[in-house]
Amino acid sequence: MLGNRDGGELSGSSVPRAAKRDAIRSSLSSAMENSIRRHVLQYLDETDGSVELATLAAAVAESADGRNRDRIALELHHNHLPKLADTGFVEYDHRANVVVGTLPAWTESYLNSPTDC
Template sequence: MADATMNTNTQTASTDRIRRLIADPRRRQVLQYLIENDEEAVPIGELIAAIVDSKVPPAAGEDPIERITTELHHVHLPKLADASLADYDRDCETVRSQLDSTAEELRRTVSGLSVEAGSECR
C-alpha cells in the first residue's frame, strides 16, 4: 500500500512539474516545433527563426532574435533538458526532443495547446 501511494505521489509531482513547464507559451512553441520535426536534432538558429515567425509577438522596441536567443539559451532549453523533455547540446547548438512512448500524453497535450497571441515569456 505504501508503494502504491509513493508511486502516485511521484507521478503527481512529475505531472505537476511537466504542467508547469508547458504552461509557458515559449516552451510550448519549442516542444511543438521539436515534435513536428520528428525528434531530429534541430539547429538553434532554425528554432529561433521558427519562433520569430510565430504568432507570439515580442515586446515593443525589442529585437526579437536577440531576446528569443537569450531566453532559449538561459531559460527555456535548460529547463526542458532538466526535465528530460529535450536534449540541448550547447556545443553543437542543437536541440532534440526526448519525448518517448512514456510521454505520449504530453505529446497530445502540447500538440493540442495553441500558443496564445500576445503572451510574453516569463
C-alpha cells in the first residue's frame, strides 16, 4: 500500500509528501496507459472493499469492447494484477482470487480523466 486514503505521508518514510505524490502520479500515469489496467483501477475506485477476480473480469470485459470474460480473467491474473500489485495500487491474493484497491483518495481525479495523466 502506497499511502493512506487521505493522502497523508507514509509511516516511517523520510520522503516528503510532494515527492511521494509525484512518484505515485508517475506510476499511475504509466498504469493508466493500458485500457485494461485503467478499467481495473476505475472499477476498484468505485468499489469499497475486496472484489473477486471473476467479478472484476466481468466488469472489465463489459467496458473492454465486449472481450471474452475468461480471456480477461487470465490476462488480469497473469499480467495486469501482478503489475498493479507491484506498484502498490492493488493488493491481489492470487490464491483466493481477491483484489483490493489501495490508491490514495487524491488520485480519484486521475481515474476520472485518464487522458490528463
